[in-house]
């Protein structure tokens with residue numbers, strides 16, 4: 001176990017614990033990525049998965065947004081699709097198209113093609129990248145680890161990439177419920193072991209991305225997504241009770257109350273969810289993260305500030321981690337991301353000053 005320098009900014013972790021803090025912490029999903037010219041420069045000489053698999057490059061790209069903006073967290077540069085890869089599926093990143101699986105799972109018999117991975121060795125490059133990044137951050141802010149959620153990883157593994165209506169993976173849920181549960185459990189076991197190792201390697205906050213949760217009607221979510229999400233949080237809470245666990249179940253409005261009853265410490269909201277309603281549903285069972293529409297960053301900096309003010313007002317000062325409702329887009333302007341970060345810092349401090357009792 002390595003030892004790391006103490007944090008000089010731990011606002012993210014305190015917000016996750018719903019402690020009172022002087023301002024709202026902020027980071028952005030996909031904050032390291034194609035909208036940054038310095039990322040494009042690295043990508044001009046290295047393939048996507050080569051960056052992911054080379055700890056020095058992954059650490060460099062992880063730190064790029066931290067060097068550029070006064071953000072309150074770094075998120076390790078990797079991808080959720082490393083899990084299908086170590087389960088034995090080939091995943092390519094096709095320029096302009098996104099992920100592509102040349103030979104996805106078609107029928108339950110294909111489960112026999114899957115191997116049982118050992119994240120400690122098969123994903124050692126992610127673990128090394130975490131340790132190296134944590135050292136290079138030198139306590140500036142916490143480091144976030146992540147994984148895809150079982151349902152979202154199952155969906156990619158069967159669709160073979162992005163898809164219009166995800167009919168192939170949803171067909172499995174309706175037609176092959178037992179095989180679906182078998183696949184989901186195998187993914188879950190790997191995710192738990194993987195996130196456990198990420199924490200041992202230096203991750204201080206771990207987020208589970210269920211990007212395709214919203215494809216499921218509530219009964220299917222409750223059968224095929226929620227139990228596996230809950231297992232992950234429960235196992236990590238037992239092993240690392242002090243490391244916040246975050247769930248981002250995009251589009252799953254109906255699931256907020258149920259998610260609040262699991263062991264996740266933070267629920268990340270997409271931009272269609274209403275912060276005040278979410279707070280009323282969740283209460284103090286979890287902190288909330290989110291949720292400015294990423295497309296709002298196309299607005300002028302003045303408009304961005306006005307939208308941030310509305311967002312901060314709606315969430316309130318306690319137990320909120322500011323973020324976008326989904327990831328940065330490749331055509332976002334870095335200066336507008338900077339305006340978002342600065343606005344969260346300035347306006348959240350201002351709102352707290354306005355709320356503080358006079359005198360004293």
Ligand code: CP3
Nearest residue numbers: 029030031032033075076077078079080098099209211327
């Ligand atoms: O947030 C960060 O800065 C950390 C890095 C990160 C990436 N992917 C880098 C990446 C994270 C957290 C992810 C998670 C991820 N990957 C998700 C969950 C979050 C979400 O967006 O819902 C999903 C669904 C994926 C799968 C994936 N990887 C897709 C669909 C694509 C291509 C399309 C797209 O939006 O970029 C990727 C590729 C990818 N992952 C890129 C980056 C920076 C772009 C690849 C490139 O450089 O060409």
